[in-house]
Amino acid sequence: MADAPESPTGAGRKKGRAAAGKKTGDAPPIDGTSGDAPLSGGKRRARGLWALARRHPAFSVIIATAALLRLIAMLGYQPVMYFNDSFDYLHVATDPYPHPLRPDGYAFLLWILKPLHSFALIAGLQHLMGLGMGVMIYALLRRRFGLPGWGAALAAAPVLLDAYQLQLEHLVLSDTLFTFLVVSAVTLLLWRDRPSWKIAAAVGLIVGMAWLTRSVGMPVLLGVLVFLLIRRAGWKPIAVTLAACMLPVVAYMGWYKVDGGKFAITESNGIFLYARVYKFADCHQMKDLPVREYPLCTEPANRLPNSQDGIWNAQSPLNRYTGTRFSPENNALGNDFAKRAIIAQPGDYLQVVAHDFFRVFRWDRTVFPDPATYSQYEFEKTSRPLPDWHMPGGGVASQEAKAYERGNARTQVVEPFAGIARGYQDVFYLRGTMLGGVLLLGLAGLVPLWRRFGGAALLPWTLATGLLLAPAATAEFDYRYVLPAVPLAALAAGAAFAPDVRTTVAGWGRRLRRGPAAAAAPAADAPEIETKVPEVAAK
Incomplete structure (x- = not known):
């Protein structure tokens, strides 16, 4: 939202009135030069940049x-x-x-x-x-x-x-492009309190491009749609966002079907999910395991050190099958096996997910x-x-x-x-611990606005957390998967110091200082402070 223009000083107002009373011909040049030699384009741009700085x-x-x-x-x-x-x-x-x-x-x-x-x-x-x-x-x-x-x-x-x-x-690598697209979509969506259908279309198209850059773009779409629903944006922006996102995605899936025979974006999700369960999957605990999936079983003593070895290592059980490692058949087998392991060992699955999620926040790399x-x-x-x-x-x-x-x-x-x-x-x-502090700061900013589900900052904070959780849940921790969450987490942390948040927290403090009776009295959140330029609602 546009910042309110700075109030001129008293001296400035007097000078302005004095200048306004002069003839036009007597007014000094607006560029501050003597008027004999106008500034060149390069000098004007340099002066403009200096003023902006x-x-x-x-x-x-x-x-x-x-x-x-x-x-x-x-x-x-x-x-x-x-x-x-x-x-x-x-x-x-x-x-x-x-x-x-x-x-x-x-x-x-x-x-x-x-x-x-x-x-x-x-x-x-x-x-x-x-x-x-x-x-x-x-x-x-x-x-x-x-x-x-x-x-x-x-x-x-x-x-x-x-x-x-x-x-x-x-x-x-794709990560910088993916992060730029996600941050662009969030910026467009939050620029105004209620996005028009044109903005919704642009957001949907950008999210679709992000999805086609990295598969984790699909949870980004879900986060955007849920945010619009919570903010009561109306059915039109939600429908337009979804349609605009699916336009490039469906076109890509059609191309994939023509080339590979399957309506999909990739055929690797099952293989990555197999890598997620590789370190804990116990075939003795799985009921009715098909014979064709027996080669994916590995005894604890024979397992490779990391979950990623379940994909990339030459000794991966996936290499026990004929054909290429990333074949549709291997993807289907890995997906079915991984789901069986998660159902049979939900506690072990949650443990490895939590381990990789909290590894993000370690001090040392x-x-x-x-x-x-x-x-x-x-x-x-x-x-x-x-x-x-x-x-x-x-x-x-x-x-x-x-x-x-x-x-x-x-x-x-x-x-x-x-x-x-x-x-x-x-x-x-x-450092990871610093990122954890940034996330906690953003979460703290959501709490005072709980009646409004955290306000506009809910979107970047949820997406940041989701981008950290998704690799831990579907593949494995990797340092490059952490960085796309950083700008979103920083945005949410900055929003924790917005005027409406500070006003609400100050109100809590005043009630606490007045005594237990006043503190116990229900009070609504402070009204959201409008810092944006008023606009006409889109028809």
Whole structure:
């Protein structure tokens, strides 16, 4: 919501009246120059940016620092950095097809940018997305929740200054695009108290794109629809949001059916769910286990160390079947076996889910799931060669990366910039315990507005918690799955200091100070303080 304009000082009012009384010809130029030589376009833009920075000093310092850090990363690790999954995305971008393991939304972005043949452009675009998320958090907290500039800037700092967020943006991975889409949808939905059907359509379309970028976008849609229902937005925005979301999703599923024969987004959910139960599934406790699922049974003494080994390790029980690991048959078997294990051992399932969920909030980062994977989340001293993996349907990973870049695609570590990035990452990152504190702060802000189900902040807080819980419930903990929740959690924490929350808490304090009788008397929440510009309801 637009901040109220600052009241001019008395001197300013007098000067304004004096200037108004002069002839038009005597008035000084509005750009502050002598009037003989008008400012060029570049100078006007520079002066405008300087004026904007002076109006938002705290945020200007933070976002300028964030931009400098991203520039250092781009100079230190050229043109980009890679994760194991990067080469699957590049393979799809080379010759698009519906991937059975993960949706192709991010690969579509790579395909669109392919004619430019620049990994540096991809890294730069993703860094701009990171900066954009910080801008959205700041603007939303100022306009919708009425926070002062320093408070909104502080809430935007985690996504702008966290070293692991910075490194994730520099990887050829879907997570930055997914997070940017989710934050964009939340910003649009909360920008006004009641979204119009046009805004609802835009939100639905963005959520659909997020769903096609990462499968966890489906719970995001559910969260948005439930929020609209709780806020009594009306049937029209809810229906439009759902329809706009399903438009790209259904189109993608139709493409998948034409190519693979099944109306789906992926065929890997059962395999990931099998990995979730791999560490505790006891076939002796399952009733009527089909013979065809016996190969998925593993005795405790023979189990591999991590749940992810149930998928990626060469000794995975999934490799006991003929054909590819991510075949439709294996997906169906893994899904059926996992559901049987959860039904037979619900306590064990809840235990592993709780273990992975609360692992997020540990103070120290441990090497997980293995040193090779963990090192790909770090700014390293040296770069590894591009892998010579043979990709499905033909092609070699390293050759496809070189063809995309039309040159040397291997990461080049350039000092001293790389050393600065490494040193920064050693110190400046959001520890898990800090993220837990941010989530608790956001939850505390929902409590005073319980009669309104927490108000507008309910959406970002619920989505942040859901994005942390979903991997623990359906796959396994991974550090990269934590970062998409950070901007949403920070937004909810900032909203905890909105005027309506502070007014309600102050009222509680006054009643408590007046005595037990007054404290026990029922009282309604303070009315929501309108900080947005009034608008005409959409017809």
